[in-house]
Amino acid sequence: MNIGEASGRSGLPAKTIRYYEDIGLIRPDRGDNGYRDYGADDVHKLRFLHRSRSLGFSVEECRQLLALYEDKSRASADVKDIATTKLTEIDRKIRELTELRRTLEHLVHACHGNERPDCPILEELSEG
Amino acid sequence: MNIGEASGRSGLPAKTIRYYEDIGLIRPDRGDNGYRDYGADDVHKLRFLHRSRSLGFSVEECRQLLALYEDKSRASADVKDIATTKLTEIDRKIRELTELRRTLEHLVHACHGNERPDCPILEELSEG
DNA sequence: CTTGACCTTCCAGTAACGGGAAGGTTCATA
DNA sequence: TATGAACCTTCCCGTTACTGGAAGGTCAAG
Structure with a gap:
């Protein structure tokens, strides 16, 4: 899906989603037209980020939480x-x-x- | 007095005092050597700023409060x-x-x- | 074929300073 | 008198977490 839909599903503005990519929090695929292409797991991560940011965690803390979330042995x-x-x-x-x-x-x-x-x-x- | 002493008397770091000058909150004199020269009223204003900032007023609000403070007819x-x-x-x-x-x-x-x-x-x- | 809604990158700005470089001044001391 | 520490100066970059906007490419509908 395009960034607009990912934005709608995650609740994060498109600008913010691009920013999160800039700082290495997510890495969506790219289509032939250069558009970002988000999958269900990407949206899942974005929602995770949205929720943890709104709970007062800094972006760096969110990065740690996301890493822990993805590390099944943590x-x-x-x-x-x-x-x-x-x-x-x-x-x-x-x-x-x-x-x-x-x-x-x-x-x-x-x-x-x-x-x-x-x-x-x-x-x-x-x-x- | 030099900025160091103004800093000591007002409780604000010298960096912050220079910044407040940059954004037009205070205008100290200058000595022949180019050093800033603060008077008692400057220190008074700096203390006012320090106190109102620590009470949670933004710098722009402090600017308004300072203007009101100096406007005897307000x-x-x-x-x-x-x-x-x-x-x-x-x-x-x-x-x-x-x-x-x-x-x-x-x-x-x-x-x-x-x-x-x-x-x-x-x-x-x-x-x- | 055009219009409008998408999307892209890049640049700049926000609040309120803090760090640090490169260099001038002043004062006490050897 | 020289010198070294402790001041002072300007200037520029970095911080946090985005937001706004410009310039331009893409896509679907009419």
Whole structure:
């Protein structure tokens, strides 16, 4: 199938699919006309990539996961390590954002948001 | 003062300070030797930038905040609008990450992480 | 035979810097 | 006075993961 259909089936934009080929994640066949030709397994990989990217794995992590997925002799512990590390990162991000949220909300509440020029938000930003 | 001292006082790397100049956020004087020469107000602005960047405002938002900060006739409502929008964004990010976290944790718990090649994480990634 | 929807490659840009090269300046020390 | 370290300068490339667009080839329908 052409890239348009592979795009439709995988949910990834054609541009992204070409990019994934550029960086060596997939290697579709080519037709006589030069068009890329995707098989069912290619689409399967693309869906795998789509899903793991949307779960917050970086492209390089996806490359590792894909390699593990294709290596029938790999240990599931390898995969679990990657996912656990990612979980820790997500936890940290959530903590940071929550802290940020608290500070920002404090500022927003302190500002009366009227026509007068005095603004506690700017004052705190300039001193903090 | 030279860029090194401005860096030390503002907490921003010298590279970042030069970058902020490139994109027009600050305009320090220059000495006869070509060195940048920062005054107390420059450092003040740099600290303002440092603080607002660390609160999650983009550089362009910082540019707006800085303009508002320097515009003595602005209404505090303008500032509050920017901060409130940012707060909404942060809330959305926290929600997305929390959802991600839940899915990933589910996967990690489902994986026994032993030497056998079957792995629920990879299976779900390839189907999801 | 033409039109429009595909497809191709390549080039450039995004956000916000960081690394490092090549070279000038300043200051303390031998 | 020389010299070496520690500054400073500009410039260019690399990062992440794409996205947009230009210029041009291909294909199916009418």
